Amino acid sequence: MDPSLALEQTLQDISNLEAEFHHAYEEIGANDGDIQEHQKKYMQKDSQIQKFIKQNGAIAEHPNESELNRDMQSELKEMLSLQKEKCKLANTALFMVAKHLSKLERNLTILEEDGVLAP
């Protein structure tokens, strides 16, 4: 192996990395936008309950409380699912670049050991 070949190989390996990164982070951003929407709905329902408690005390139950609680739980579940997806995407992007970097570092070590590349 010589340095120029190693460079060519690396460039070939990472030729798609730019597109993969853009895709991953766009997906993360899109999911985050969806989470924000769910968060808004969650807060709206929560504020209905909080407002009722302020006006009527902590004992009185909001007429739609169980329905509101169910909806809020559903929003939370959706947000958690989207967030886990975002974590997966972020970890995948990290893994991709780490894999390529690791391979490059191994190649550099070989070249240094062979004496064709200064350490």
Place this chain on the structure above:
Amino acid sequence: ELEHAKELAFLVAKREQASLKLLEAESDVFSDRCQIKSLKRNLNLSA
């Protein structure tokens, strides 16, 4: 370049992990509040 990219990718992964923990905490807050409300009503605590 790859090291820089990896560093940034790592920070984003950390950020998303923090976001996940935040949502889990939000979920805990919700369920704790539901339990407290229920207990307050049973004990007739108006505070």
Place this chain on the structure above:
Amino acid sequence: EYEGLREKLNKTLLQKKQLEDEFDALQQEIYDKETEYFSNRTIATASGALKHVSTPGNIIKGFDGFTKSHSHHHHGGTASAASSSLNLNSLNTNSDFPIENSDRIFSLSSATFIKQLQ
């Protein structure tokens, strides 16, 4: 049981606040790293001296031109990085390497950051 639940809730609320702070700190760090990555491009030469370079490829633009162009020296003047606070009005001040907002794909993957931009 009631007091125990109240204490548990208080602890969770405190934990939530700490996580929010951690999230904000990470967002800031990502922003600063992006600024550093795209503006101050300093590498060490074989002799150990530092030089500014302009590499034609990165994770944002791709690496197509990597073997075609070579690094070149910048003499005089140190590239100044953008303010480290999330001051979105004063982005990179190094005119040689202007940072477009659209280059910040890592920051832009957060809807919170986009809201702040807006």
